[in-house]
Amino acid sequence: MIDFGKHTFHVWACYGVTVTLVAALVIQSLTQSRKAKLRLARVEAKNG
Amino acid sequence: MSIWEYANPKKFMATTTPIIPWVLGIALAAMFVGLVWGLLFTPDAENFGASVKILFVHVPTALMAINAWFMMFVASLIWLIRRHHVSALAAKAAAPIGATMTLIALITGAIWGQPTWGTWWQWEPRLTSFLILFLFYLGYMALWSAIEDNDTAADLTSVLCLVGSIFALLSRYAVRFWSNGLHQDSTFSADKETHIDPSFWYPSVIAMLGFGLLFLALVLIRTNTEIRLRRADALEARQRRSA
Numbered sequence: 001m002i003d004f005g006k007h008t009f010h011v012w013a014c015y016g017v018t019v020t021l022v023a024a025l026v027i028q029s030l031t032q033s034r035k036a037k038l039r040l041a042r043v044e045a046k047n048g
Numbered sequence: 049m050s051i052w053e054y055a056n057p058k059k060f061m062a063t064t065t066p067i068i069p070w071v072l073g074i075a076l077a078a079m080f081v082g083l084v085w086g087l088l089f090t091p092d093a094e095n096f097g098a099s100v101k102i103l104f105v106h107v108p109t110a111l112m113a114i115n116a117w118f119m120m121f122v123a124s125l126i127w128l129i130r131r132h133h134v135s136a137l138a139a140k141a142a143a144p145i146g147a148t149m150t151l152i153a154l155i156t157g158a159i160w161g162q163p164t165w166g167t168w169w170q171w172e173p174r175l176t177s178f179l180i181l182f183l184f185y186l187g188y189m190a191l192w193s194a195i196e197d198n199d200t201a202a203d204l205t206s207v208l209c210l211v212g213s214i215f216a217l218l219s220r221y222a223v224r225f226w227s228n229g230l231h232q233d234s235t236f237s238a239d240k241e242t243h244i245d246p247s248f249w250y251p252s253v254i255a256m257l258g259f260g261l262l263f264l265a266l267v268l269i270r271t272n273t274e275i276r277l278r279r280a281d282a283l284e285a286r287q288r289r290s291a
Contacts, residue, residue: 002088004098010163011101014156015087018105022079022262025148026072029269036276043283 055132057275064268071268075261082108082255090247102160104251108259110153110178116146116263117181117209117216120188124206134271136202137278139209140192141270145263147185154178177218184212198278 004011054060086104093100123139126132157175158168169175188208195201244252 004101007098007101007163010099010159011087014102014105014159015083017155017159018083018109018152021148021152025145025266026076026262029266029273033269033273036273036280040276040280040283043280043287046287047283 052130052132055130055134057134057279060134061272061275064272068265068268068272071261072265075258075265078254078258078261080258082251082253082258085251086248086255090251093248096164099160099163100248102156103248104255106153106156106160107252108256109149109156111256112259112263113146113150113153113178113181114216114220115260116142116149117184117212119263119267120146120209121213121216124209127202128206133202133278134275136198136206137274138267138271140202140205141274142263142267143185143189143192145266145270147182147189149259149263150178150182150185154182174219177215180215181212181219184208184215188212 001008001012054063083104087101090101090104092098120139120142123135123142126135127139154175157178161170162168188205191205191208192201195204
């Protein structure tokens with residue numbers, strides 16, 4: 001891991017939090033989108 | 049062609065679905081370039097040392113936290129005035145994104161504050177107004193979940209959004225309204241020269257562009273999701289009535 005002197009913990013903690021939360025948000029958005037598409041396709045198929 | 053044509057959910061989905069992968073791809077690429085550049089290829093700042101690298105994530109997320117609420121404000125106004133369902137759903141879709149950006153800005157701000165100001169938190173104007181903005185995001189999402197009737201939920205959340213806009217505005221201009229806080233004034237400004245060295249400016253702008261495009265891509269994805277769920281609910285209700 002790259003050393004940022006006395007700020008190493010602070011810098012890596014910020015980037016870690018950001019990447020984790022952004023990745024979670026993107027994955028959750030895409031998962032919800034996929035589920036909604038499947039649900040609508042199922043309901044539309046039932047309706048003919 | 050009028051912009052109001054996109055208030056038609058089918059037209060909105062047909063137009064946005066093909067561009068979403070491009071916007072998301074460019075957003076993630078810009079974020080990667082901006083953040084890696086900022087983290088690995090910028091010098092330490094004279095005053096702040098290596099902690100200045102935190103600003104490459106803190107500034108764009110703080111900016112998006114406020115801009116997301118502003119977008120919700122405009123969408124809520126459109127709902128209240130013109131009753132376009134897509135605008136209400138777009139505001140609903142933007143809230144979790146804005147809340148996440150606000151949370152990241154609060155956490156990274158606290159981590160930045162510890163080595164820079166010697167404290168993780170202080171009840172000063174910008175920090176406090178940002179915390180209140182985060183609570184408004186949570187309240188807005190809770191209100192959408194708590195009300196069964198979609199139009200009533202859209203009405204009440206829109207009113208809450210208008211009220212919360214005062215705090216979004218305070219978050220943006222708190223440093224100018226009250227000069228007794230820890231937080232410095234804006235680093236970037238459209239009406240005067242930038243305060244920062246080009247070696248920091250370029251990665252900052254690329255990171256901000258990335259976060260802006262990410263917000264756009266996620267709002268479009270989540271709005272389309274809300275439209276599909278609304279359509280599925282309507283079809284299921286029709287099925288139940290005819291059964």
